[in-house]
Amino acid sequence: xxxxxxxxxxxxxxxxxxxxxxxxxxxxxxxxxxxxxxxxxxxxxxxxxxxxxxxxxxxxxxxxxxxxxxxxxxxxxxxxxxxxxxxxxxxxxxxxxxxxxxxxxxxxx
Amino acid sequence: xxxxxxxxxxxxxxxxxxxxxxxxxxxxxxxxxxxxxxxxxxxxxxxxxxxxxxxxxxxxxxxxxxxxxxxxxxxxxxxxxxxxxxxxxxxxxxxxxxxxxxxxxxxxxxxxx
Numbered sequence: 074x075x076x077x078x079x080x081x082x083x084x085x086x087x088x089x090x091x092x093x094x095x096x097x098x099x100x101x102x103x104x105x106x107x108x109x110x111x112x113x114x115x116x117x118x119x120x121x122x123x124x125x126x127x128x129x130x131x132x133x134x135x136x137x138x139x140x141x142x143x144x145x146x147x148x149x150x151x152x153x154x155x156x157x158x159x160x161x162x163x164x165x166x167x168x169x170x171x172x173x174x175x176x177x178x179x180x181x182x
Numbered sequence: 183x184x185x186x187x188x189x190x191x192x193x194x195x196x197x198x199x200x201x202x203x204x205x206x207x208x209x210x211x212x213x214x215x216x217x218x219x220x221x222x223x224x225x226x227x228x229x230x231x232x233x234x235x236x237x238x239x240x241x242x243x244x245x246x247x248x249x250x251x252x253x254x255x256x257x258x259x260x261x262x263x264x265x266x267x268x269x270x271x272x273x274x275x276x277x278x279x280x281x282x283x284x285x286x287x288x289x290x291x292x293x294x295x
Binding site: 081104106114116117121162169170 | 222224225226227280281283284
């Protein structure tokens with residue numbers, strides 16, 4: 074079957090670094106997406122990885138290991154506005170997104 | 183501003199009533215999607231359309247129907263609403279030229295009593 078796992082909730086301190094992990098088992102792989110979703114709002118695109126390695130975009134970086142079925146989202150210099158849910162999604166062989174349940178990130182001052 | 187609009191923003195509905203959620207995009211995207219999002223379960227695909235004139239069933243299609251008469255519009259209909267259909271509904275679209283990004287509408291919060 075298809076499965077995507079990520080922690081339900083994480084807590085971090087303003088100014089610190091946090092890593093949100095995602096493991097997956099899917100039928101086919103056309104890339105892995107990370108989205109951010111603030112409470113009461115729609116998901117918004119953060120990053121896309123299809124090759125192994127690290128993609129850096131400002132304070133956010135995303136890593137992929139296809140052989141391990143593993144990705145992480147790294148958030149640096151945390152700000153209060155980073156308090157949100159972070160959704161991991163894998164695009165399968167039919168170009169459909171398979172979604173994890175999301176990780177709620179709580180930032181404390 | 184280009185993007186996806188959904189209507190209504192929220193709705194309270196009596197069980198047994200028929201309801202259509204509207205979704206319109208102006209990005210000329212080929213593919214469109216309807217998801218529901220429930221606490222702790224993440225986004226679940228209800229129906230999708232890869233191009234105008236075609237539709238397909240997702241993970242949780244029962245009780246819902248869709249149509250795709252043109253590129254821009256993708257309405258979702260609940261023929262006879264039940265309380266288990268209480269959820270937040272998101273419409274999304276993507277260009278569908280490969281492994282491209284899905285963009286989401288603002289969502290519709292539906293409560294069925």
